[in-house]
Amino acid sequence: MHTKLSIVDTLKKHQLSVTDARKNILSLFSESGNALAHADIEQQSSAEFDRVTIYRTLQTFVEKGIVHTIPTSDNSVRYALCKDECAAGHHHDDHIHFICDDCGITYCLDQITVPKIKLPNGFKASQTDLIVSGTCNKCEQ
Amino acid sequence: MHTKLSIVDTLKKHQLSVTDARKNILSLFSESGNALAHADIEQQSSAEFDRVTIYRTLQTFVEKGIVHTIPTSDNSVRYALCKDECAAGHHHDDHIHFICDDCGITYCLDQITVPKIKLPNGFKASQTDLIVSGTCNKCEQ
DNA sequence: TACATCATTGCAACTTTGTTGCAAAATATT
DNA sequence: AATATTTTGCAACAAAGTTGCAATGATGTA
Numbered sequence: 001m002h003t004k005l006s007i008v009d010t011l012k013k014h015q016l017s018v019t020d021a022r023k024n025i026l027s028l029f030s031e032s033g034n035a036l037a038h039a040d041i042e043q044q045s046s047a048e049f050d051r052v053t054i055y056r057t058l059q060t061f062v063e064k065g066i067v068h069t070i071p072t073s074d075n076s077v078r079y080a081l082c083k084d085e086c087a088a089g090h091h092h093d094d095h096i097h098f099i100c101d102d103c104g105i106t107y108c109l110d111q112i113t114v115p116k117i118k119l120p121n122g123f124k125a126s127q128t129d130l131i132v133s134g135t136c137n138k139c140e141q
Numbered sequence: 142m143h144t145k146l147s148i149v150d151t152l153k154k155h156q157l158s159v160t161d162a163r164k165n166i167l168s169l170f171s172e173s174g175n176a177l178a179h180a181d182i183e184q185q186s187s188a189e190f191d192r193v194t195i196y197r198t199l200q201t202f203v204e205k206g207i208v209h210t211i212p213t214s215d216n217s218v219r220y221a222l223c224k225d226e227c228a229a230g231h232h233h234d235d236h237i238h239f240i241c242d243d244c245g246i247t248y249c250l251d252q253i254t255v256p257k258i259k260l261p262n263g264f265k266a267s268q269t270d271l272i273v274s275g276t277c278n279k280c281e282q
Numbered sequence: 283t284a285c286a287t288c289a290t291t292g293c294a295a296c297t298t299t300g301t302t303g304c305a306a307a308a309t310a311t312t
Numbered sequence: 313a314a315t316a317t318t319t320t321g322c323a324a325c326a327a328a329g330t331t332g333c334a335a336t337g338a339t340g341t342a
Contacts, residue, residue, distance in 0.1 A: 017309050017318060038299085050321050055300070057319095071212035071272055075299095075328085098264060115256045117271070122278025123239060130258070131212055131270045137263025158289060158338050179328085191292050196329070198290095216299085216328095 014064040021049050025057050026066070035070055035080035035097070035106035070097045070106060071129050078106045094128065100136035107136065155205040162190050166198050167207070176211055176221035176238070176247035211238045211247060212270050219247045235269060241277035248277065 007026050011018050028044055029036060041054050058079055061067040070078040078097075094114045098107040114130045148167050152159050169185055170177060182195050190198075199220055202208040211219040219238075235255045239248040255271045 019309070019319065021320075051299085052301080052322085053320055069214045071214045071270075073210040073212045073218055073270070075216045075218055077214055077216055096258060098260070101267065109261065111261070112258065114271075117237060117253065117273060119239070119273065120250065120252070120278065122281050123273075124276045124281060125273045126242065126275040127273070129212075129214070129270075129272045129274075130255075131272070132258060132260065132264075132266045132268070133270075134267040135265045137261065140263050140265060160290065160338070162291075192328090193293085193330080194291055 010066065014066055016060065016064060021053050021057055022060075024048065025054065026061070029067065029079070029081045035078035035108065037076045037078050039076060070099075071131060072099065080106070080108050083110075096130045096132060098136065099131060099133045100139055101133055102135055102139035105136060105138075151207065155207055157201065157205060162194050162198055163201075165189065166195065167202070170208065170220070170222045176219035176249065178217045178219050180217065211240075212272060213240065221247070221249050224251075237271045237273060239277065240272060240274045241280055242274055243276055243280035246277060246279075 005013065007023050007030070008018055010026065011022055016022060024045060025041060028041060032040075038054065038058065041058070042051060045054070058067070061079070062069060065082055067079045068082050070080060072078060078099075080097075096109045096112045096114060098109055099105075100107075114128050117125070117128060119125060146154065148164050148171070149159055151167065152163055157163060165186060166182060169182060173181075179195065179199065182199070183192060186195070199208070202220070203210060206223055208220045209223050211221060213219060219240075221238075237250040237253045237255060239250055240246075241248075255269050258266070258269060260266060
């Protein structure tokens with residue numbers, strides 16, 4: 001069984017030097033539990049870090065396999081923590097994402113896996129994203 | 142059986158006045174056959190129309206149900222023609238989209254439908270997007 | 283067809299978002 | 313603790329998207 005890695009250990013495991021920005025942004029993710037847009041992070045730490053640093057940090061996290069991206073229709077890609085198994089350059093996040101139209105929260109529905117899709121001849125899949133939008137369980141009444 | 146609507150008829154059907162910009166942009170879609178990003182349209186008609194016009198035209202087309210959006214991970218939403226059944230404010234495009242990592246072409250794979258997903262309690266889906274990326278049949282060798 | 287009305291377009295000005303190079307600061311290594 | 317290496321912030325910029333408004337174009341009616 002896996003013991004949950006600390007923020008610092010996660011960074012070290014991926015051969016990243018441990019800096020304030022990285023610790024801080026990474027902890028934003030684990031505290032929130034959900035996916036974050038660049039803008040979310042900027043709002044929650046703009047006083048502390050330069051915009052450019054946030055861009056570069058997110059990019060590094062994606063490259064190292066610490067977070068994965070979630071496509072959206074509104075030109076504001078979301079980022080979410082990967083499971084431990086994700087490695088640099090190779091993501092294994094074949095779960096579903098749910099974006100609430102009401103509150104905007106983006107959930108990783110880890111329990112549900114993306115069904116295998118049979119593509120036409122000649123098409124080869126390297127990644128599959130399934131994004132469901134609608135109303136989440138908090139916004140429904 | 143449906144007879145394919147002309148550009149002008151499509152606009153009229155959706156209660157839009159027929160203008161050069163709309164005719165032109167709409168025909169870009171039917172000629173290309175695939176999904177287009179805002180940038181694609183801008184390149185192919187920048188001399189003719191203002192950037193702002195393209196933004197507004199695309200927005201109108203989405204609202205009227207003439208085109209639908211395709212989420213992406215690179216902050217460049219793609220737009221593609223809807224089937225005839227799509228009405229204003231209510232899209233029925235539950236087919237799969239394929240984005241080629243090589244050539245960048247975005248295909249609507251109409252033949253393949255998105256499998257029904259069972260969501261956790263309290264979650265209600267209004268739309269489901271399935272985006273597969275990889276190598277398309279033209280780029281594969 | 284000409285007119286009046288209404289919608290659309292282009293322009294300008296602006297805001298937001300994302301990128302790049304470089305010097306200063308922080309981190310890691312010895 | 314000193315050096316080498318990375319990371320950060322700043323500045324300057326490029327690209328993407330938005331808004332108001334006047335001018336133009338489309339549409340329906342006489």
